[in-house]
Amino acid sequence: MDTVTMSRALMGSSLGFHIIFATLGVGIPFMILLAEVIHYVKKDADFGLMAKRWTRAQAILLGVAIPSGTIVGVMLALLWPGFMEIVGEVIALPFQIEIWAFFLEALFMAIYVYAADRLTPIMRIISVGFVALGASASALLITDAHAWMNTPRGFRIEDGQILDVNPWAAVFNPSVWTTASHVLLSAYMTGAFAVVSIAAYKLLRGQREERERKFHQKALVLALFVGLAMSLGTAFNGHATAQMLHEYQPEKLAAAEGLFETQANAPLALGGWVDGDSQRIIGAIHIPGMLSFLAGDSFDTVVKGLNEFPREHWPPLHVHVLFNLMVGIGSLLIFIAAFSLFMQWIRKRLNPWMLRMLVPTGGLAILGIETGWIFSCTGRQPWTIYHIQYTHEAATTADNVGTLFFLFLSLYLFLLVVTGFFMRLYFRKFPVSVDLQKGEIL
Amino acid sequence: MSDMNIAISLIWFFLLLYAFAGSVDMGAGFWALVYGRRKDTRAGQIANRFLSPSWKVTNTFLVLLVVAVIGFFPRGAFMLGTALLVPVSLVLILLTLRSAFMVFAYTSQEYTVPLLWISGITGLLIPGLLMTVLPVTLGGFITMEDGAPHLLLGKVFTSPTVYAYVGFGIASELYLSSLFLSDYAREAEDEQTYRQYREAAAALGPIALAMGVLATYAMLPEAEWIVLRMRDNLTWFILSFAAFLCAYLALWKKNSRGSRGLPRVAVLVTAAQYTLASIGYGSAHLPYLIYPYLTVEQGFTNPLMFRSLLIGYTVSTLVLLPVFVWFWRLFLTDKRYIKPE
Ligand code: HDD
Numbered sequence A: 001m002d003t004v005t006m007s008r009a010l011m012g013s014s015l016g017f018h019i020i021f022a023t024l025g026v027g028i029p030f031m032i033l034l035a036e037v038i039h040y041v042k043k044d045a046d047f048g049l050m051a052k053r054w055t056r057a058q059a060i061l062l063g064v065a066i067p068s069g070t071i072v073g074v075m076l077a078l079l080w081p082g083f084m085e086i087v088g089e090v091i092a093l094p095f096q097i098e099i100w101a102f103f104l105e106a107l108f109m110a111i112y113v114y115a116a117d118r119l120t121p122i123m124r125i126i127s128v129g130f131v132a133l134g135a136s137a138s139a140l141l142i143t144d145a146h147a148w149m150n151t152p153r154g155f156r157i158e159d160g161q162i163l164d165v166n167p168w169a170a171v172f173n174p175s176v177w178t179t180a181s182h183v184l185l186s187a188y189m190t191g192a193f194a195v196v197s198i199a200a201y202k203l204l205r206g207q208r209e210e211r212e213r214k215f216h217q218k219a220l221v222l223a224l225f226v227g228l229a230m231s232l233g234t235a236f237n238g239h240a241t242a243q244m245l246h247e248y249q250p251e252k253l254a255a256a257e258g259l260f261e262t263q264a265n266a267p268l269a270l271g272g273w274v275d276g277d278s279q280r281i282i283g284a285i286h287i288p289g290m291l292s293f294l295a296g297d298s299f300d301t302v303v304k305g306l307n308e309f310p311r312e313h314w315p316p317l318h319v320h321v322l323f324n325l326m327v328g329i330g331s332l333l334i335f336i337a338a339f340s341l342f343m344q345w346i347r348k349r350l351n352p353w354m355l356r357m358l359v360p361t362g363g364l365a366i367l368g369i370e371t372g373w374i375f376s377c378t379g380r381q382p383w384t385i386y387h388i389q390y391t392h393e394a395a396t397t398a399d400n401v402g403t404l405f406f407l408f409l410s411l412y413l414f415l416l417v418v419t420g421f422f423m424r425l426y427f428r429k430f431p432v433s434v435d436l437q438k439g440e441i442l
Numbered sequence B: 001m002s003d004m005n006i007a008i009s010l011i012w013f014f015l016l017l018y019a020f021a022g023s024v025d026m027g028a029g030f031w032a033l034v035y036g037r038r039k040d041t042r043a044g045q046i047a048n049r050f051l052s053p054s055w056k057v058t059n060t061f062l063v064l065l066v067v068a069v070i071g072f073f074p075r076g077a078f079m080l081g082t083a084l085l086v087p088v089s090l091v092l093i094l095l096t097l098r099s100a101f102m103v104f105a106y107t108s109q110e111y112t113v114p115l116l117w118i119s120g121i122t123g124l125l126i127p128g129l130l131m132t133v134l135p136v137t138l139g140g141f142i143t144m145e146d147g148a149p150h151l152l153l154g155k156v157f158t159s160p161t162v163y164a165y166v167g168f169g170i171a172s173e174l175y176l177s178s179l180f181l182s183d184y185a186r187e188a189e190d191e192q193t194y195r196q197y198r199e200a201a202a203a204l205g206p207i208a209l210a211m212g213v214l215a216t217y218a219m220l221p222e223a224e225w226i227v228l229r230m231r232d233n234l235t236w237f238i239l240s241f242a243a244f245l246c247a248y249l250a251l252w253k254k255n256s257r258g259s260r261g262l263p264r265v266a267v268l269v270t271a272a273q274y275t276l277a278s279i280g281y282g283s284a285h286l287p288y289l290i291y292p293y294l295t296v297e298q299g300f301t302n303p304l305m306f307r308s309l310l311i312g313y314t315v316s317t318l319v320l321l322p323v324f325v326w327f328w329r330l331f332l333t334d335k336r337y338i339k340p341e
């Protein structure tokens, strides 16, 4: 395998690992903040306890989120020096401001966790509010850099020279707001469904005291509300994101939908996989005209097909599957959350089979995040900076990348297992029942 | 000062900050291992008290350093990235293991011993590996093939110069951290722990100094140029040596409690000692980022980005300063935190 391929593999797996913890690091502080506020307003001790238990979980996740983020941050410079040359001259600002978001988060997280007993309730809410703000800001800022890679602005390249740099035009590139909202909404959604999963699992298992059931029940309903609202937001905003692709990255949209011929009244293809040689989608359901409608709010919209572009500029065609998975997961979760809330509302309690349906929702949301990101980054190929820099121009020329890839991959697998192990161990040792008895609330 | 000099001075400042914060952080992990299992002392606990809230903040300084280098010197990215891929990747792996297992250690009492070992050992290895970066920038370890830089890994890991640097790094780390923790223990009014850390510092100070001198002369075969230039900057090193003597004397001076040592003075003067020496070293290193291939000028970003970055750093520092102060008060001086019943 050549260095470029190995670098892509190493970058992709590192980002795929980081994003699990990073997304939860955006979503869970948001849930903690909500629980703290509800606790303060309703004076219901259960919500205080929720905030405390979620904070413990978040503190464990941080132990992996922060170093894995440090890895991707440094690796960007090590593996993609050609890319970083341009980044440094054009879009260094979000990277730099992000550092201060990290500081904000790290400082207030330490304050919220280790100084909790010395803070007033209002100061606690403010502290965790800044944690959530810092996490969301770091997601927004890094997404800005990612959006700029898709719709680069603020410079021009002539004979390998970077000219006419305008840092703010780069920061406010055309896709930043749609993309950043999509990332944030999907992260809040993932945090909520992670809570849904655990609450549903706890409610399913064994005979529980009424007091404990109530606790999990409250967590479940809160998380379902947040999950429903955020997944609706994600879907609506995803529509805007797709329109952004239509305007700025037509070949990515064409690959996502397996569309070869440019046409008005273009159909939406659900499922199946795209075959480049026969220019067909195998095993898909077609909804006539729907793609045109989604892309431009009218059936007459002309959507560009892949044949408009030279073959060597086609993104890999398997992105169709990734795109479908993401959209499918989004639609399914909206349905599940709405249905469960409806049943909860008329019956006041959920059946075991419904709880069982809720257990995998957190995992599904994470799968949605993974497929979405891989779609977005892989769908940009062969470009690292869209229509400006090829991936092989960005890559390092160092040896040993292959060895490093296997080293890091083992590290990630090992850490996934160990993190799960300690998470279980910890919550076994401090079960809700004991916390409830102690009546101990931060 | 020219734009370029402002930029490189900022990088130097961030590097120094991380060197201090990182030394104390990693060193605390090592001391927690050394003293952690002993029932007769709270030295391990004191180290952990400091470590728990602060390691995340320290880590962010590392990220700050990397981002600042790329931001101010993007045209050096190719050279720096390619040359440093392997040593820095190893640091990243160790750093990840360390952070993860430190957090796990707080969650579980059963596994404390193996977890302490991981944080203690990585606490020595990480600064050691980071130190290998310095001799690499001095030349002799990188070759150019078809315009692309290659690091001679075998040479790096068999070079006595590199090991002299590693030794100096580890000795300094342990000296700085034991000094700092002695002051922290004094702040916690734990006289016995204070004495333990003071003793460690008193033993390590001369060793760190000797290693520094050794590392300098070990460079002669591979990078004579820097030794010659350090000679031109001798004043800084003399001042630094004087600071060392003052700090060391402060460790032995009788204090008002009837024991020996003024840890606060020793910490501050030692900070000055390392700052002075690194000014001397840094000036000798200029204008090269990587000798002889990459100078500050070749790596520097465009003036517009430079100005935006500078404004960015100023504004964000002003915004965050109060939070840092609050953090410092809560965890470094508040008796309710550092001296629990
Ligand atoms: C739980 C996660 C999740 C869910 C349910 C959805 N998305 Fe998404 N999507 C993401 C998580 C995500 C993401 C991981 O956050 C991405 C990757 C890059 C990005 O900007 O956001 C993304 C990217 C992304 C892109 C590509 C943007 C680009 O390449 O720049 C499009 C077109 C959509 N999404 C559209 C949708 C639509 C129409 C959805 C309908 C329900 C949807 N997404 C649900």
Ligand code: HEM
Pocket (backbone or CB within 6 Å): A015, A018, A019, A021, A022, A023, A024, A025, A026, A061, A062, A065, A066, A067, A068, A069, A070, A071, A072, A073, A074, A076, A102, A103, A105, A106, A135, A136, A138, A139, A140, A142, A143, A183, A187, B056, B059, B060, B063
């Ligand atoms: C190339 C992509 C990315 C890079 C270079 C990167 C970089 C980093 C770095 C360096 C850290 C550690 C900060 C510290 O030391 O405190 C970090 C943590 C974090 N990252 Fe990433 N990141 C990337 C992608 C993302 C994305 C896409 C998101 C948003 C969904 C995200 C959200 C976070 C969050 C929230 C944290 C804080 C850790 C936590 O609180 O859980 N990152 N990232």
Ligand code: HEM
Pocket (backbone or CB within 6 Å): A008, A009, A011, A012, A013, A015, A016, A017, A018, A019, A080, A083, A142, A143, A145, A146, A149, A370, A373, A374, A377, A378, A380, A381, A383, A384, A385, A391, A394
């Ligand atoms: C955190 C979630 C992310 C995931 C899971 C992800 C996934 C991937 C994958 C799978 C690749 C390899 C693509 C291929 O070779 O087919 C890749 C490449 C890359 N990604 Fe992303 N990405 C993420 C976020 C980001 C962000 C926020 C940035 C921008 C700062 C970014 C910058 C890059 C770069 C520079 C490459 C290498 C060059 C290239 O292949 O174009 N990624 N990413």
